[in-house]
Amino acid sequence: EDQVTQSPEALRLQEGESSSLNCSYTVSGLRGLFWYRQDPGKGPEFLFTLYSAGEEKEKERLKATLTKKESFLHITAPKPEDSATYLCAATDTGRRALTFGSGTRLQVQP
Amino acid sequence: EAQVTQNPRYLITVTGKKLTVTCSQNMNHEYMSWYRQDPGLGLRQIYYSMNVEVTDKGDVPEGYKVSRKEKRNFPLILESPSPNQTSLYFCASTPAGRSSYNEQFFGPGTRLTVL
Numbered sequence: 038e039d040q041v042t043q044s045p046e047a048l049r050l051q052e053g054e055s056s057s058l059n060c061s062y063t064v065s066g067l068r069g070l071f072w073y074r075q076d077p078g079k080g081p082e083f084l085f086t087l088y089s090a091g092e093e094k095e096k097e098r099l100k101a102t103l104t105k106k107e108s109f110l111h112i113t114a115p116k117p118e119d120s121a122t123y124l125c126a127a128t129d130t131g132r133r134a135l136t137f138g139s140g141t142r143l144q145v146q147p
Numbered sequence: 148e149a150q151v152t153q154n155p156r157y158l159i160t161v162t163g164k165k166l167t168v169t170c171s172q173n174m175n176h177e178y179m180s181w182y183r184q185d186p187g188l189g190l191r192q193i194y195y196s197m198n199v200e201v202t203d204k205g206d207v208p209e210g211y212k213v214s215r216k217e218k219r220n221f222p223l224i225l226e227s228p229s230p231n232q233t234s235l236y237f238c239a240s241t242p243a244g245r246s247s248y249n250e251q252f253f254g255p256g257t258r259l260t261v262l
Contacts, residue, residue, distance in 0.1 A: 041189075071251075080151075080237050080253030081190070124190065134180075134205045135251070137190040 039064045041127050043138035050145050053114045058141045060125030061107040070108050071135065072101050073124040081124055084110075115145045149174045151254035153238050159260045160228060168223045168257050170238030176252070178241045179221040180205065181213065183234040184256075190237065196221055228261040235259075 040063040050056055062070065069088055073081035085094045087103040094101050098119065100111040110123055126137040151172045160166055172179065180195035182205075192205030196215040210232055212224040221240075225232060235258050239251040 073253075078256070080239075080255055081251075082253070083250040086250065126190070134192040134195065135190075136206075137182075139187055139189040 039127060039129055039136040041125055041136050041138040043123075043125050043141050045141060046139070047142040048144070050112075050115055050143070052116055052145055052147050055111070055113045055115070057112070058110040058123055058125075058143070059107060060110070060138055062125075062127045064127045064129045064136070066130035068128045068130050070103055071126040071128075072099075072108070072110055073126065075122045075124055075140070084123075112143070115143075117145050117147050119143065120145045149252070151238055151240055151252050153236075153254040153257050155257060156255065157258050159262065161262050162229055163227050166225050166228060166259075168225075168236060168238075168259070170221045170223065170254060171219050172221075172238075172240040172252070173219065174240060174242070174252065175218065176240035176242050177218070179215070180239050180251070181211070181221070181223045182237045182239065183207065183232075184237060185234050193223070193236075228259075230261050233259060233261045 042061050044059045069086050071086050072084040075081045085101040090105045092103050098113050102109045122140040122142045124140045126135040128135050154169045177198045181193040182190045184190045191207045193211050194213040196202045202213050237256050238254040241251045
């Protein structure tokens with residue numbers, strides 16, 4: 038059974054204080070690893086897809102990386118508008134469903 | 148504007164009263180799916196559809212039905228809702244090709260309470 042675990046559950050940062058969110062996965066035959074952002078009261082918004090170990094993708098202050106067992110979402114010099122819940126999800130070669138982690142709730146204080 | 152819409156956004160109902168949550172997308176996407184989101188459990192897939200008249204179970208299909216008669220619509224049906232179906236529901240769509248490997252576009256959510 039596919040499993041996706043995110044840590045920490047919650048993270049509070051000061052503006053400008055860089056950090057990383059972790060997503061560890063147990064998936065037989067990873068097909069894709071996804072990062073989404075979710076603001077309160079809204080649906081998840083797509084950020085990145087990673088397909089193979091060693092792959093990296095960047096978008097503004099966010100950078101996602103992937104190893105064979107986990108993915109990291111690095112946040113460089115965050116701003117208050119980066120406050121949100123960040124969701125990680127994975128899919129394998131045998132299924133068409135996404136398996137989501139429980140998310141990391143990020144709060145960036147000015 | 149490209150979007151996924153859901154109706155209603157909020158619903159309070161009673162046990163056993165059949166209800167339908169509608170989902171519509173205007174992006175001509177082949178793949179659509181339904182998720183429920185519960186605290187501590189994350190998003191879990193209920194049902195998905197690869198195209199018109201093609202549907203399949205996700206991880207938590209019990210108590211739900213779906214249909215895909217048109218490409219743009221994918222309603223979620225609760226024939227006899229129970230309190231354990233109280234949750235936040237999301238519909239999502241994505242273009243074909245790599246189906247669930249692609250970016251999924253999510254609707255705004257429907258908060259359902261079953262008393």
